[in-house]
Amino acid sequence: MSFRLSLRQRWRECESSLCxxxxxxxRRIPEHLGKGPDSLLAFCQAIVAATADQACAxxxxxxxxxxxxAEAVLQELIGWIHREHPGIPVILDAKRGDIGHTAxxxxxxxxxxxxxDALTVNPFMGRDSIEPYLAWPGKGxxxxxRTSNPGGADFQLLESGGERLFERIARLAATDWNRGGELxxxxxxxxxxxxxxxRQIAPHLPLLVPGIGAQGxxxxxxxxxxxxxxxxxxxxxSSRAILYAGHDRDFAAAARAAAVQARDAIRQAVAxxxxxxxxxxxxxxxxxxxxxxxxxVRPSDRxx
Amino acid sequence: MSFRLSLRQRWRECESSLCxxxxxxxRRIPEHLGKGPDSLLAFCQAIVAATADQACAxxxxxxxxxxxxAEAVLQELIGWIHREHPGIPVILDAKRGDIGHTAxxxxxxxxxxxxxDALTVNPFMGRDSIEPYLAWPGKGxxxxxRTSNPGGADFQLLESGGERLFERIARLAATDWNRGGELxxxxxxxxxxxxxxxRQIAPHLPLLVPGIGAQGxxxxxxxxxxxxxxxxxxxxxSSRAILYAGHDRDFAAAARAAAVQARDAIRQAVAxxxxxxxxxxxxxxxxxxxxxxxxxVRPSDRxx
Numbered sequence: 001m002s003f004r005l006s007l008r009q010r011w012r013e014c015e016s017s018l019c020x021x022x023x024x025x026x027r028r029i030p031e032h033l034g035k036g037p038d039s040l041l042a043f044c045q046a047i048v049a050a051t052a053d054q055a056c057a058x059x060x061x062x063x064x065x066x067x068x069x070a071e072a073v074l075q076e077l078i079g080w081i082h083r084e085h086p087g088i089p090v091i092l093d094a095k096r097g098d099i100g101h102t103a104x105x106x107x108x109x110x111x112x113x114x115x116x117d118a119l120t121v122n123p124f125m126g127r128d129s130i131e132p133y134l135a136w137p138g139k140g141x142x143x144x145x146r147t148s149n150p151g152g153a154d155f156q157l158l159e160s161g162g163e164r165l166f167e168r169i170a171r172l173a174a175t176d177w178n179r180g181g182e183l184x185x186x187x188x189x190x191x192x193x194x195x196x197x198x199r200q201i202a203p204h205l206p207l208l209v210p211g212i213g214a215q216g217x218x219x220x221x222x223x224x225x226x227x228x229x230x231x232x233x234x235x236x237x238s239s240r241a242i243l244y245a246g247h248d249r250d251f252a253a254a255a256r257a258a259a260v261q262a263r264d265a266i267r268q269a270v271a272x273x274x275x276x277x278x279x280x281x282x283x284x285x286x287x288x289x290x291x292x293x294x295x296x297v298r299p300s301d302r303x304x
Numbered sequence: 305m306s307f308r309l310s311l312r313q314r315w316r317e318c319e320s321s322l323c324x325x326x327x328x329x330x331r332r333i334p335e336h337l338g339k340g341p342d343s344l345l346a347f348c349q350a351i352v353a354a355t356a357d358q359a360c361a362x363x364x365x366x367x368x369x370x371x372x373x374a375e376a377v378l379q380e381l382i383g384w385i386h387r388e389h390p391g392i393p394v395i396l397d398a399k400r401g402d403i404g405h406t407a408x409x410x411x412x413x414x415x416x417x418x419x420x421d422a423l424t425v426n427p428f429m430g431r432d433s434i435e436p437y438l439a440w441p442g443k444g445x446x447x448x449x450r451t452s453n454p455g456g457a458d459f460q461l462l463e464s465g466g467e468r469l470f471e472r473i474a475r476l477a478a479t480d481w482n483r484g485g486e487l488x489x490x491x492x493x494x495x496x497x498x499x500x501x502x503r504q505i506a507p508h509l510p511l512l513v514p515g516i517g518a519q520g521x522x523x524x525x526x527x528x529x530x531x532x533x534x535x536x537x538x539x540x541x542s543s544r545a546i547l548y549a550g551h552d553r554d555f556a557a558a559a560r561a562a563a564v565q566a567r568d569a570i571r572q573a574v575a576x577x578x579x580x581x582x583x584x585x586x587x588x589x590x591x592x593x594x595x596x597x598x599x600x601v602r603p604s605d606r607x608x
Contacts (some may be wrong), residue, residue: 023405023406025405025409063400063402063406063407063410063413064406066375066413066417067409067413067416069375069379069417071373075373095400095401095402095426096367097399097401097428097448098399099452099453101329102368103367105329105365106367106370108371109367109370113370113373122401122426122428123459124401124426124428125456126451126453126454126455126457126459127458128454129453129455144429147403147428147429147430149403149404150430150432151431151432151434152429152430154476155428155430155469155472156428156430158462158472160462160463165459165464165469168459
C-alpha cells in the first residue's frame with residue numbers, strides 16, 4: 001500500500017495524529033540496557049512496543065544510528081516494526097539532498113536497504129534533486145518547508161516574486177512536483193501562522209510537524225492551524241518528550257504515558273476544531289484569498 | 305592541522321586544484337574486482353593510489369557506501385588514505401542538514417567516526433543548523449551555495465532584498481557565519497558567471513567546484529571565474545570522468561591518465577589567468593562594489 005493510503009488508514013484506525021520519533025541518544029539510554037548498538041535496538045523496540053497503539057507513524061532519525069555505527073540496528077529495527085506492527089508507516093528522517101546518480105543511491109538506501117515507507121528530503125537543490133525519490137512508486141517523500149528552528153527564518157522566510165521561500169516550496173509540492181501524489185511537507189509546530197499558510201497552499205498534503213514538546217510548540221495552535229478539510233492530514237512528531245519521559249527501568253511505561261498524553265491532547269484539539277467547524281466557525285483551511293499570495297499586489301509593489 | 309591550512313599546504317605541494325571524487329557505483333566497478341563491499345574498497349584504494357600525486361583532496365560520496373551497506377568500508381578507506389597519503393585532506397560529501405542534537409550526531413558521524421577533514425552541509429535550515437559542525441575545531445564545513453544541476457535555479461537564484469539566495473549564502477559564509485575560518489562553499493562549474501559572483505562576495509573561501517567532466521562544466525571558464533587573488537582557492541572535483549575512464553583491468557591506469565589530464569588542464573588555465581593578471585589584466589576577483597550588496601540601500605527601501 002502507498003505511504004499516503006497507509007497513513008490515511010492508520011489515522012482512521014488509531015484515531016491518532018501522533019508520530020513517535022526514534023532518536024536514540026546513547027547518553028540518555030537507561031543504564032540497565034547497557035552500551036553499544038544492541039542498547040539502541042533494545043531501547044527503540046521497547047519504545048515502539050509501548051507506544052504502537054498510540055502512534056500513526058514512527059520516525060527514526062538516522063543520525064543517531066549513523067554516529068553510533070549502528071546502521072544494522074536501524075535496518076533490523078525497521079524490519080521488526082514492519083513485522084510486529086504492520087500498517088504503521090515508518091518515516092526515515094534523514095533530510096537527504098543530492099542529484100542524479102547520488103540521489104538514486106540515497107533513495108536506494110532509504111527505500112531499498114532500510115525499507116522505509118517515507119523519507120524526509122531537503123529541497124534546496126531543486127526539482128531534479130527530488131525526482132530520483134519519486135521514481136519509487138508508493139514511497140512518501142516529505143520535503144523540508146518551514147523548519148521548527150530559529151535559523152529556519154534565515155532563508156525560508158525570504159520573499160521573492162510575491163511569495164516566501166517556504167510558500168514556494170509548499171506550492172510546488174502541492175502542484176507541479178507532486179506526480180504520484182506521495183509528497184508531504186515538514187512544517188514546524190513552533191510557527192503556527194506559517195503552518196496555517198502552508199495548509200492554505202497545500203490543502204491535501206500530509207504535514208509532518210516537529211517541534212511540540214521539547215521545542216515548545218503548542219498542540220492546540222498546531223492542530224487548529226494545520227488540520228485539513230477532513231480534520232486530518234497531520235503527523236505531529238514528538239521524540240524526546242516521549243523517549244526520555246523516564247530514565248530508569250520504568251522508561252517504557254513512562255514513554256507510554258507521555259504518548260497517551262500527547263495523543264489525547266491532539267485528539268482534544270481536533271475535537272475542538274471539529275466542534276467549531278460544525279457550529280459554523282470558519283474552517284481554518286478554507287481556500288480564502290491568501291494575504292500576499294502570488295497573484296496579488298504585494299505591499300512593496302504598492303509602495304512604488 | 306586545520307582543513308584550511310592542510311588544503312593550502314597541499315595546493316602548494318602538488319600544484320593541483322584537482323579533487324578526485326570517490327563515487328563507487330557497484331554497477332560500474334570492473335568485474336574482476338568482484339561484488340559487495342570488498343569490491344568498493346579495492347576499487348577506491350586502487351583509484352586513490354593511482355591518482356594521489358595528482359590530487360589536492362579526495363571526496364568520497366557517502367550515498368554510494370550507504371546504499372551498499374558499506375559504512376565499514378568507508379571508514380576503512382578514509383583511515384587508509386590518512387595513513388598511506390598523509391597530508392591529503394578528505395572531504396566527506398554527505399550534504400547533511402539538521403538542527404541541535406541531531407546535527408551534533410551528524411557531525412560526530414563525519415568527523416568522529418569517519419575522521420573526515422571536511423564535510424559538505426546543506427544550509428537550508430539556517431545558522432543554527434551549521435553551528436554543531438563548527439564546534440569541531442579545524443574541521444572544514446563546506447556549504448551548498450550554487451549547485452551544478454539545472455534544478456539549482458529553482459530556489460538558489462531567487463532574489464530577495466537585493467541579492468539572490470546563493471549570494472546571501474556566500475555573504476554569510478564569508479562573514480558572520482565563518483567563526484573559526486573553516487567554511488567553504490560548493491559552487492557548480494556549470495554556471496561560471498555565478499561562480500565569478502561567489503568569488504567576488506567570498507574572496508578568501510575555498511570553493512569546492514563539481515560539474516566539470518561528465519556534467520559539462522568548462523575548466524578554463526571555471527578557473528578564470530573562481531581563482532582567488534593568490535591564484536588559488538579552488539577544489540575542482542571530478543568523479544566519473546576519472547573513476548570510469550577505464551572499464552577493465554586497466555581501470556587504475558586509465559583513471560591516472562584522466563586525472564593527469566584534468567590536473568594539467570586546470571594548471572594551464574591557472575597559468576593563463578596568472579599571465580593575464582601579470583600583463584595588467586584585471587584580476588577577476590577584485591573587490592568591487594557588489595550590486596545590491598547588503599550595506600547598500602535596497603530598491604524596496606527606496607520605494608518607502
